[in-house]
Amino acid sequence: MEYKKPIGINIDLETGVIPGAKKLVRRLSDLKGYFLDEDAYNELLKDDPVVYEVYAVEQEEKEGDLNFATTVLYPGKVGKEFFFTKGHFHSKADRAEIYYGIKGKGGMLLQTPEGEAEWIPMGPGTVVYVPPYWAHRTVNTGDEPFIFLAVYPADAGHDYGSIKDKGFSKIVIEENGEVKVVDNPRWKE
Numbered sequence: 001m002e003y004k005k006p007i008g009i010n011i012d013l014e015t016g017v018i019p020g021a022k023k024l025v026r027r028l029s030d031l032k033g034y035f036l037d038e039d040a041y042n043e044l045l046k047d048d049p050v051v052y053e054v055y056a057v058e059q060e061e062k063e064g065d066l067n068f069a070t071t072v073l074y075p076g077k078v079g080k081e082f083f084f085t086k087g088h089f090h091s092k093a094d095r096a097e098i099y100y101g102i103k104g105k106g107g108m109l110l111q112t113p114e115g116e117a118e119w120i121p122m123g124p125g126t127v128v129y130v131p132p133y134w135a136h137r138t139v140n141t142g143d144e145p146f147i148f149l150a151v152y153p154a155d156a157g158h159d160y161g162s163i164k165d166k167g168f169s170k171i172v173i174e175e176n177g178e179v180k181v182v183d184n185p186r187w188k189e
């Protein structure tokens, strides 16, 4: 039997960087069609800001193994809507996930395949259990980078399809200086 080597690694808690991890950068242009306010989107696209970066330590897609990744989700808004990650179901839909808040302020939108949504506020130290079958998207509701760790089965995969097409049934916006979770006017069953 060939055993894998264990890994012990320090996350930089200020920047979210995992040394040696694979880095993925998602800019606003990678999120075309995701935000409600298309005029605001196109205006901001001139600068094409980085919306989030992911530092991932991933294994082969095999049952039983685990991946982990930090995400640095930058502060910003498109119109009233706060910056968010794309959001996904798992390709193997029954795979669960754990998130752990490291720095900044935000939250997670979760949604069942039938469109029932939940909002869980997150800050440093918050643990979120994402049960099997729930889509999940994180949102930065603060004014500094929102940094968190995710631990997920190596064979979970990402299913972006239906979230890309339909979004979540709720959106997270700023109105009169307050964070509000409201119905998505463009949501379709």
Ligand SMILES: O=P(O)(O)OC[C@H]1O[C@](O)(CO)[C@@H](O)[C@@H]1O
Pocket (backbone or CB within 6 Å): 054, 056, 069, 070, 071, 085, 086, 087, 088, 097, 136, 137, 149, 150, 152, 158
């Ligand atoms: O894959 P998305 O929806 O763009 O979000 C990125 C985040 O989600 C994860 O895939 C974990 O669910 C991580 O790689 C990263 O933390």
Ligand SMILES: [Fe+2]
Pocket (backbone or CB within 6 Å): 088, 089, 090, 097, 136, 152
């Ligand atoms: Fe996930």
